[in-house]
Amino acid sequence: xxxxxxxxxxxxxxxxxxxxxxxxxxxxxxxxxxxxxxxxxxxxxxxxxxxxxxxxxxxxxxxxxxxxxxxxxxxxxxxxxxxxxxxxxxxxxxxxxxxxxxxxxxxxxxxxxxxxxxxxxxxxxxxxxxxxxxxxxxxxxxxxxxxxxxxxxxxxxxxxxxxxxxxxxxxxxxxxxxxxxxxxxxxxxxxxxxxxxxxxxxxxxxxxxxxxxxxxxxxxxxxxxxxxxxxxxxxxxxxxxxxxxxxxxxxxxxxxxxxxxxxxxxxxxxxxxxxxxxxxxxxxxxxxxxxxxxxxxxxxxxxxx
Amino acid sequence: xxxxxxxxxxxxxxxxxxxxxxxxxxxxxxxxxxxxxxxxxxxxxxxxxxxxxxxxxxxxxxxxxxxxxxxxxxxxxxxxxxxxxxxxxxxxxxxxxxxxxxxxxxxxxxxxxxxxxxxxxxxxxxxxxxxxxxxxxxxxxxxxxxxxxxxxxxxxxxxxxxxxxxxxxxxxxxxxxxxxxxxxxxxxxxxxxxxxxxxxxxxxxxxxxxxxxxxxxxxxxxxxxxxxxxxxxxxxxxxxxxxxxxxxxxx
Numbered sequence: 001x002x003x004x005x006x007x008x009x010x011x012x013x014x015x016x017x018x019x020x021x022x023x024x025x026x027x028x029x030x031x032x033x034x035x036x037x038x039x040x041x042x043x044x045x046x047x048x049x050x051x052x053x054x055x056x057x058x059x060x061x062x063x064x065x066x067x068x069x070x071x072x073x074x075x076x077x078x079x080x081x082x083x084x085x086x087x088x089x090x091x092x093x094x095x096x097x098x099x100x101x102x103x104x105x106x107x108x109x110x111x112x113x114x115x116x117x118x119x120x121x122x123x124x125x126x127x128x129x130x131x132x133x134x135x136x137x138x139x140x141x142x143x144x145x146x147x148x149x150x151x152x153x154x155x156x157x158x159x160x161x162x163x164x165x166x167x168x169x170x171x172x173x174x175x176x177x178x179x180x181x182x183x184x185x186x187x188x189x190x191x192x193x194x195x196x197x198x199x200x201x202x203x204x205x206x207x208x209x210x211x212x213x214x215x216x217x218x219x220x221x222x223x224x225x226x227x228x229x230x231x232x233x234x235x236x237x238x239x240x241x242x243x244x245x246x247x248x249x250x251x252x253x254x255x256x257x258x259x260x261x262x263x264x265x266x267x268x269x270x271x272x273x274x275x276x277x278x279x280x281x282x283x284x285x286x287x288x289x290x291x292x293x294x295x296x297x298x299x300x301x302x303x304x305x
Numbered sequence: 306x307x308x309x310x311x312x313x314x315x316x317x318x319x320x321x322x323x324x325x326x327x328x329x330x331x332x333x334x335x336x337x338x339x340x341x342x343x344x345x346x347x348x349x350x351x352x353x354x355x356x357x358x359x360x361x362x363x364x365x366x367x368x369x370x371x372x373x374x375x376x377x378x379x380x381x382x383x384x385x386x387x388x389x390x391x392x393x394x395x396x397x398x399x400x401x402x403x404x405x406x407x408x409x410x411x412x413x414x415x416x417x418x419x420x421x422x423x424x425x426x427x428x429x430x431x432x433x434x435x436x437x438x439x440x441x442x443x444x445x446x447x448x449x450x451x452x453x454x455x456x457x458x459x460x461x462x463x464x465x466x467x468x469x470x471x472x473x474x475x476x477x478x479x480x481x482x483x484x485x486x487x488x489x490x491x492x493x494x495x496x497x498x499x500x501x502x503x504x505x506x507x508x509x510x511x512x513x514x515x516x517x518x519x520x521x522x523x524x525x526x527x528x529x530x531x532x533x534x535x536x537x538x539x540x541x542x543x544x545x546x547x548x549x550x551x552x553x554x555x556x
Contacts, residue, residue, distance in 0.1 A: 035524065035525070036524060037523050038521065038523040039522075040521055040522035040544050041519070041521040041523050055523075055525075063538055064525060064528060064539050065528075066528070066530070067527075067529075067530075068516060069526045070518050070524070070527075071516070072355045072516075073354075074352060074354075075352045075354055076354055077518055079518070079526060081525045081526065084525050084528075221351075221354050222351050222352075270354075270518070272306070272519070272523075273306055273355065273356075273518045274306065274348070274351060274354060274356060275306075275348070275351075276307050276308075
């Protein structure tokens with residue numbers, strides 16, 4: 001559903017910001033990265049994003065990891081939150097909290113392929129949900145705790161199971177950078193409608209004073225942008241399905257770069273903690289206006305070396 | 306996070322601490338609320354990446370003051386002269402003022418920061434209060450002098466123990482039950498002692514300081530363990546706190 005509010009964003013900026021993702025019209029190509037926009041902060045971003053995408057939900061509630069959960073590093077941050085969430089039942093009960101008049105995408109994670117599929121089956125019948133994004137950066141309990149995105153074999157298995165369970169609803173698969181091209185191809189072969197790249201990059205923060213590990217988590221922020229851009233570029237050339245770009249976006253110019261590299265839409269994560277997504281959208285619109293382009297004209301429109 | 310460019314009126318340095326005052330015409334901070342703060346340069350370069358959370362130390366006539374210790378690069382940059390500043394609105398849930406008799410304010414180290422504004426509001430509400438502040442032996446003399454000057458009515462407790470060793474300042478209070486409630490802001494060992502000693506005697510509210518990224522409830526980075534419906538759970542210091550009733554904390 002595209003709302004009057006979202007359409008007014010187009011009138012305000014005087015340029016066509018709309019894109020289409022797997023048949024879903026988006027008023028802008030910006031999407032909040034899962035886990036970076038909570039209910040409490042929804043009011044600030046109306047008219048900015050093309051969809052809503054809440055924090056990853058799991059079959060049962062999760063308390064999350066003990067603190068410390070975050071650490072600042074050069075041009076970015078490392079986090080290890082541990083998927084703190086109320087569980088699928090409660091999440092679906094409160095789903096209307098995320099109704100801001102935008103298409104609603106839902107990010108899911110689970111311990112096993114069976115649980116992933118069961119979640120998708122529940123969500124398949126939920127009309128308010130426009131698409132599902134699989135968070136595959138979580139450990140596969142039945143395979144020694146390796147991440148689901150550790151290799152194309154498990155990617156294919158979990159995506160195929162979810163594809164079957166989800167019926168017609170678009171299925172997105174979020175992957176980290178390691179082995180990403182073969183993983184993206186496996187996801188596509190198993191029926192994914194889009195791939196989201198990249199998830200945070202595995203990282204370590206060491207406390208030299210105490211001589212101990214301070215945090216083992218995922219790196220995000222501007223530090224990972226060049227890596228993410230390269231992945232978007234490579235993956236969009238390896239698969240036919242749309243690529244959703246994410247990793248270190250903090251400006252309108254970054255959005256342009258990701259779309260030129262091959263992204264059909266762009267997620268904003270840690271960047272929204274330090275800058276307003278609204279400003280990023282304004283910068284993006286200004287670029288389009290100056291160049292006489294529409295948002296959708298950018299997708300992959302990159303001149304090779 | 307929406308940040309506003311503000312005019313810095315003064316930077317006062319004493320020892321390794323900075324008192325920073327800026328013009329603020331937005332909504333006034335409540336005692337115990339905090340602001341996310343960064344320099345203009347860091348907003349441009351996005352390095353240091355995250356803004357820093359500081360308690361509102363004082364507020365008067367459209368001037369906010371912040372008190373912080375220079376710990377590393379981020380706080381050092383914020384202390385430099387002629388650095389332009391960006392700040393958020395006042396955030397979080399502050400202290401709840403309870404009018405039921407005299408109250409005690411207990412603080413230690415740089416964490417005394419929010420008690421200044423709190424004391425001001427207590428005076429305004431006609432609530433009698435005593436202030437107990439710990440000054441550890443490791444504190445620079447300039448800081449100790451500044452504390453004496455700025456909290457003239459406070460009972461200052463000098464300790465030779467490690468910073469945050471709780472007992473000395475709490476011993477100086479004596480019988481807690483003569484207070485209707487306690488308001489504490491100090492190092493974790495002190496807050497822990499306040500929680501322990503106040504349990505079953507007098508309600509206490511504690512100011513927690515956590516690392517923060519989004520400061521709007523989105524990232525779940527500033528986790529605080531507490532009891533919720535009989536089970537241990539993590540709250541977020543930024544939206545559920547940073548002031549928490551002592552009895553809910555699962556320490």
